[in-house]
Amino acid sequence: MSSFEPQINAASTATLGTEPIIVAKDVEKWYGNGFHVLKGVSLTVNKGEVVVLMGPSGSGKSTFIRTFNGLEPYQGGSIEIDGIAIAHDNKGIELVRREVGMVFQQFNLFPHLSVLKNITLGPIHLRGMSPSDAEELGMSLLDRVGISHQASKYPGQLSGGQQQRVAIARALAMRPKVMLFDEPTSALDPEMVREVLDVMRKLAESGMTMVCVTHEVGFAREVADRVIFLAEGHLLTDTTPDEFFNHPKDERVKKFLSQILH
Amino acid sequence: MNYAFDFGVIWDNAGVLLAGAWLTFKISLLAITFGLIIGIIGAAFRTSENRILDGIALAYVEIIRNTPYLIQLFFIFFGLPNLGLKLSAEQAAIFSLAVNFGAYSTEIVRAGVQSIAKGQIEAGLAIGFKKLAVFRYIVLPPALANVYPALIGQVILAVLFTSVVSQIAAEDLTFAGDYLNARTFRSFEIYFTIALIYLAIVWLIKLLSFLVERRFFEFAKYRR
Ligand SMILES: Nc1ncnc2c1ncn2[C@@H]1O[C@H](COP(=O)(O)OP(=O)(O)O)[C@@H](O)[C@H]1O
Numbered sequence: 001m002s003s004f005e006p007q008i009n010a011a012s013t014a015t016l017g018t019e020p021i022i023v024a025k026d027v028e029k030w031y032g033n034g035f036h037v038l039k040g041v042s043l044t045v046n047k048g049e050v051v052v053l054m055g056p057s058g059s060g061k062s063t064f065i066r067t068f069n070g071l072e073p074y075q076g077g078s079i080e081i082d083g084i085a086i087a088h089d090n091k092g093i094e095l096v097r098r099e100v101g102m103v104f105q106q107f108n109l110f111p112h113l114s115v116l117k118n119i120t121l122g123p124i125h126l127r128g129m130s131p132s133d134a135e136e137l138g139m140s141l142l143d144r145v146g147i148s149h150q151a152s153k154y155p156g157q158l159s160g161g162q163q164q165r166v167a168i169a170r171a172l173a174m175r176p177k178v179m180l181f182d183e184p185t186s187a188l189d190p191e192m193v194r195e196v197l198d199v200m201r202k203l204a205e206s207g208m209t210m211v212c213v214t215h216e217v218g219f220a221r222e223v224a225d226r227v228i229f230l231a232e233g234h235l236l237t238d239t240t241p242d243e244f245f246n247h248p249k250d251e252r253v254k255k256f257l258s259q260i261l262h
Numbered sequence: 263m264n265y266a267f268d269f270g271v272i273w274d275n276a277g278v279l280l281a282g283a284w285l286t287f288k289i290s291l292l293a294i295t296f297g298l299i300i301g302i303i304g305a306a307f308r309t310s311e312n313r314i315l316d317g318i319a320l321a322y323v324e325i326i327r328n329t330p331y332l333i334q335l336f337f338i339f340f341g342l343p344n345l346g347l348k349l350s351a352e353q354a355a356i357f358s359l360a361v362n363f364g365a366y367s368t369e370i371v372r373a374g375v376q377s378i379a380k381g382q383i384e385a386g387l388a389i390g391f392k393k394l395a396v397f398r399y400i401v402l403p404p405a406l407a408n409v410y411p412a413l414i415g416q417v418i419l420a421v422l423f424t425s426v427v428s429q430i431a432a433e434d435l436t437f438a439g440d441y442l443n444a445r446t447f448r449s450f451e452i453y454f455t456i457a458l459i460y461l462a463i464v465w466l467i468k469l470l471s472f473l474v475e476r477r478f479f480e481f482a483k484y485r486r
């Protein structure tokens with residue numbers, strides 16, 4: 001076990017399900033071309049919760065979670081992360097971003113840095129950590145995602161699944177309060193999906209607050225506390241995985257499930 | 263053909279030639295270093311969301327790339343003193359070459375910056391880096407790697423361009439050649455040797471650039 005895990009547990013499990021950490025209210029967003037992508041979306045996520053976000057392609061899932069760390073500005077409503085308001089124009093956003101980890105579909109590892117340096121870059125420059133402390137942290141995180149033996153390689157030398165696990169470790173190195181995942185397994189070959197989901201599952205068990213855009217039904221059923229469904233910029237349902245998959249009420253959810261469950 | 267070659271003139275004046283070669287090398291190295299810094303800043307301006315910065319850099323690039331270098335050199339050496347900025351021939355040579363190389367490298371580095379995927383920038387921002395730090399730590403190194411061959415080509419052109427500074431009596435390698443030629447009339451031997459020395463300097467710079475590439479851009483081999 002890494003030195004990192006107990007800290008998460010201490011921070012979150014004690015307050016599971018009681019203390020809100022993401023509070024989004026009536027979020028409205030238009031893209032520059034006038035497209036109304038988020039039409040008053042509200043969501044509260046409590047500490048330690050795992051929320052899976054599903055919905056048809058183009059429904060606004062990515063846009064929505066990207067407003068949580070200010071990668072997308074928004075125009076109406078409000079968003080708070082751990083009590084800190086995210087301004088519509090993202091002023092002063094850097095401090096919030098340090099507390100919010102994000103994992104992307106395309107991994108987005110930095111190709112010019114070794115695996116270990118990908119992980120230590122943030123802690124050294126933004127957390128004021130000494131290089132040796134950051135390396136120790138980096139190695140323990142790589143150990144945790146099962147690739148410590150690749151620490152000195154470049155990202156281009158790793159498989160997709162390995163790269164995505166490094167990306168998770170890189171986000172965790174900032175000791176975030178919340179982790180956002182935007183279709184983390186969609187760009188992977190099928191045989192690599194599982195190794196990434198296993199890491200996410202362990203992370204959930206350690207008490208991390210997670211919002212995951214994913215169409216991995218098995219993961220959603222077993223790991224999620226709640227499944228929310230977005231369609232055309234509206235949040236249609238917010239319910240338990242059991243209700244969502246076994247007793248869907250909304251016609252659009254039923255249609256969506258028939259497509260992803262074949 | 264009854265011209266009798268006499269390379270003795272080269273050995274007799276080796277000191278003059280070496281001094282010229284050294285100045286050429288020094289001017290090249292300094293101008294390229296400063297010019298690259300200008301180019302990196304220029305590329306940051308050209309790719310910034312701030313239209314004013316973009317405009318300033320664009321105007322600079324357009325002016326420098328569309329006027330003769332010799333005129334730029336004369337302007338800086340003979341024109342600026344009218345404004346009270348008096349530079350020595352060597353300083354004017356370095357300054358004008360840096361400004362010139364800066365404009366070309368701005369465009370080369372800009373192409374490199376624009377070749378970096380948006381996801382790289384987003385990943386840096388998501389960690390909490392400010393835009394400038396994202397540029398410095400995340401965008402710039404792979405951007406330079408992507409345009410490294412074009413940049414080295416421009417570096418070599420800059421070295422060859424330095425011969426023009428003999429026109430303001432900066433005592434570079436070409437100046438040394440002209441000087442010896444006027445005294446000995448051994449034009450063939452002198453300019454042949456000067457050409458060889460330029461070739462040697464360019465090869466030296468190519469070697470240095472190869473070492474830099476191996477040291478800093480090893481990762482580029484593994485990129486897909
Ligand atoms: N930069 C943009 N400008 C205009 N429209 C965009 C932009 N980014 C995304 N969109 C549109 O917004 C909608 C929602 O996109 P997105 O949030 O990526 O959906 P999802 O992640 O659910 O597939 C899509 O119709 C998409 O085409």
Ligand SMILES: [Mg+2]
Nearest residue numbers: 061062063183
């Ligand atoms: Mg998406």
